[in-house]
Amino acid sequence: MAQQIDLLIHNIGTLVTMRGTPGPRKGSEMSEVGAIPNGAIAVSGGLIAAVGTEADVRTALEGAAIATEYDAEGLLATPGLIDPHTHLVHGGSREHELALKLQGASYLEILAQGGGILSTVRATRKASEDELFRQAKRSLDTMLEYGVTTAEAKSGYGLTLEDEIKQLRVAHRLNQVHPVQLVSTFMGAHMVPEEYKGRADEYVQLLIEEMLPEVKRQGLAEFCDAFCEHGVFTVKQTERLLAAAKSLGFSVKLHADEIEPIGGAELAGKLGCVSAEHLLAASDSGLEAMQRAGVIAVCLPATSFNLRLTNHARARRMIELGLAVALATDYNPGSSPTENIQLAMTLACLNLGMTPEEIITAVTINAAYAIGRGDRAGSLEVGKQADIVVFNAPNLAYLPYHFGINHVNTVVKLGRIVVS
Ligand code: NIG
Numbered sequence: 001m002a003q004q005i006d007l008l009i010h011n012i013g014t015l016v017t018m019r020g021t022p023g024p025r026k027g028s029e030m031s032e033v034g035a036i037p038n039g040a041i042a043v044s045g046g047l048i049a050a051v052g053t054e055a056d057v058r059t060a061l062e063g064a065a066i067a068t069e070y071d072a073e074g075l076l077a078t079p080g081l082i083d084p085h086t087h088l089v090h091g092g093s094r095e096h097e098l099a100l101k102l103q104g105a106s107y108l109e110i111l112a113q114g115g116g117i118l119s120t121v122r123a124t125r126k127a128s129e130d131e132l133f134r135q136a137k138r139s140l141d142t143m144l145e146y147g148v149t150t151a152e153a154k155s156g157y158g159l160t161l162e163d164e165i166k167q168l169r170v171a172h173r174l175n176q177v178h179p180v181q182l183v184s185t186f187m188g189a190h191m192v193p194e195e196y197k198g199r200a201d202e203y204v205q206l207l208i209e210e211m212l213p214e215v216k217r218q219g220l221a222e223f224c225d226a227f228c229e230h231g232v233f234t235v236k237q238t239e240r241l242l243a244a245a246k247s248l249g250f251s252v253k254l255h256a257d258e259i260e261p262i263g264g265a266e267l268a269g270k271l272g273c274v275s276a277e278h279l280l281a282a283s284d285s286g287l288e289a290m291q292r293a294g295v296i297a298v299c300l301p302a303t304s305f306n307l308r309l310t311n312h313a314r315a316r317r318m319i320e321l322g323l324a325v326a327l328a329t330d331y332n333p334g335s336s337p338t339e340n341i342q343l344a345m346t347l348a349c350l351n352l353g354m355t356p357e358e359i360i361t362a363v364t365i366n367a368a369y370a371i372g373r374g375d376r377a378g379s380l381e382v383g384k385q386a387d388i389v390v391f392n393a394p395n396l397a398y399l400p401y402h403f404g405i406n407h408v409n410t411v412v413k414l415g416r417i418v419v420s
C-alpha cells in the first residue's frame, strides 16, 4: 500500500531542524541548529515521516499519497516553540503594582507587605475552577498564536490542598481540549501562605505529608518546584521538600538564586534537579555544580526586564561553563505578565547576549528536555511530533532582531494546522 502522507510542507526557505544526538545541547553545541536550505517536512499520523531538502523529501515520498500540500513560500520554519516555565493558571492580575514599582518598591518589598504573590493567592482562592479555566485558556490561545506548541504550567497560587488541586485540574482539563500540550508542575512551595506566616517549617511539613502524596495519587503533576529565596523558603526547607518529592517519584526543579545568592544553584546540583530557573545571582560554583549534575539552566529574561533589574542571568558564562540553557517567559501576573515568548527571545539576545542560534536551541530542544519532553518534541526528526512553526521571517536572526511583533505565519501541532 502506498505510504499515506497527511501534510507536506514544502518550499521552506530555511528549515531549522535542531536534529542531533539525543540530550540537551550544552555549551557550544547550542550553536548547531541543523539548518537546511530549501527544505520540506512530511507528516503522517501526527508525527514527522520525512524531513530534509525538498528534493530529498520528494524522492523519499515517491509513490506516496499526499493529502495536503502546504507552500511555505520560502519562509523560515522551526520546531514548535516550547515555554518550559509558566505560572499559567491564576486568578486576577496585578497592574495596581505598577504604581508601587514606579515609586521604587522592589519585588521582595511588595511581597513582604502582603502584596505580590499573596495578592494573586487571594484572587486564585476566590475564583472558581471554571473562571480559572477561562482565564488560562485565553492565555494559552495567545501562547499558541505566538508559536508555542508545548508549555509547562505550575500551580502555586492556591497554597491549600484544595486550591492547589483546583489549579492543577484546570491545567489537566486544558491539556485535554487545547492544541498546546501542557506539562504540570506542583508548586505548593511558591510562598508561605498568610495563615502560616512565621511557621514556614510547619507549612513545609504539610506539603510533604499531605499535599505531595495527594497530588501524586491524583496524577496531577509530573514535576515539583519550589521558590528558594531570601524571605520565602530556605535552602534547608527546599531540600527537605524536594527530596521528599523525589522519593514520591516527582521530577524536581527549582526557582534558584533569583534575587539573592543563597545557594539555590548548588542545591539544584546536589539534588540532581532537571532544571533550575532564574539564576540571576547564581555563583560560579553554583553553576559548576549544575553543570556537573546535568541541570538545565532556564533563563527568564522577560522577568528581569519587567522587574526593572539592571543585572541579568549570566547566560554567556553558563554556555562557557558547558551548561545547557533554556529560555521561558515565566508568564505570571507579577514578575512577568506576558505570554510572548518571542519577546523573551529578543531580550535573551539584547540583555543576555545570546546568539540567534543559541536562542532557538533554548526555546526548542533544550526547553523540551527541561520539562521531560526531549524524546518527542523540540526537534524536527523522523518519528517525533509534527509540531512546527512557519515564521514570516527570512532567517533566524530576524526573529530577535525585529522585535515586539508576532512573527508567526503558521503553526502546526501534531500534524494539524492550528494557526494560519
Ligand atoms: O517566577 N519568583 C517567584 N515566582 C514567580 C513570580 C510569581 C508572582 O509574582 O506572582 C517568578 O518570578
Ligand code: FE
Pocket (backbone or CB within 6 Å): 085, 087, 255, 330, 332
Ligand atoms: Fe516562575
